[in-house]
Amino acid sequence: PLPRGVYLCGHSAGAHLAAMVLSTDWMEYGVVPDIKGAVLVSGVYDLEPILHTYVNDVLNMSREVAHRNSPMLHITPAMPAAAACEVLVAVAQHDSPEFRRQSQEYSQALRAAGWTVSMLDLAGMDHFDIIEKLSEESYVLTQV
Numbered sequence: 001p002l003p004r005g006v007y008l009c010g011h012s013a014g015a016h017l018a019a020m021v022l023s024t025d026w027m028e029y030g031v032v033p034d035i036k037g038a039v040l041v042s043g044v045y046d047l048e049p050i051l052h053t054y055v056n057d058v059l060n061m062s063r064e065v066a067h068r069n070s071p072m073l074h075i076t077p078a079m080p081a082a083a084a085c086e087v088l089v090a091v092a093q094h095d096s097p098e099f100r101r102q103s104q105e106y107s108q109a110l111r112a113a114g115w116t117v118s119m120l121d122l123a124g125m126d127h128f129d130i131i132e133k134l135s136e137e138s139y140v141l142t143q144v
Contacts (some may be wrong), residue, residue: 013089015043019071019106021086035091037086042095042127045072047121048059051097075079078114087117090141092125099127120144 010018018038026033047066049055067073078085087110091103100121107119122130122141133139 005034007036007120009065010039011041012043012127014039015073016045016047019043019045020069022085022110023071023074023076025076025109030114035085036092037088037090039090039141039144040103041131042092042099043089043103043106044099045102056111071101073110074110075109075113075115078116085116087115088120088144089117090120090122090125090130091121092130093121094116096127117144 007019008021018040021033022035022038025057044050047061047070048063050059051063060084061083087107089103089107089110091100095103104119107117111117120141131143134142136142
């Protein structure tokens with residue numbers, strides 16, 4: 001029997017990749033994934049701001065590539081299967097202003113497109129603390 005339901009979880013660049021999975025038109029590939037939920041932690045959802053930073057010195061990413069790989073720019077209306085997918089966008093209080101802005105805007109855009117979205121702003125956490133405790137049962141993000 002086929003497995004029923006997949007949950008995605010990613011942090012930082014991993015959250016970006018999980019968001020790309022959500023924004024993929026899977027019908028183009030002849031499949032309908034059974035994604036039950038996604039936990040996106042301190043992610044980057046719009047790559048254009050990276051074009052103007054030292055990070056792009058190594059990546060050498062063009063505007064075209066940044067656009068193509070920015071899930072914020074490819075949000076599709078939630079189809080019935082996607083509407084059942086619960087998305088949690090989590091961000092740390094001490095994440096950079098850009099991570100915080102992108103998390104807020106991405107969660108709002110998903111919600112506007114009909115996705116079931118929750119936003120979690122974790123007090124006292126930074127970009128690394130937020131994910132390091134995920135294996136602890138008592139940690140709020142683990143419980144959610």
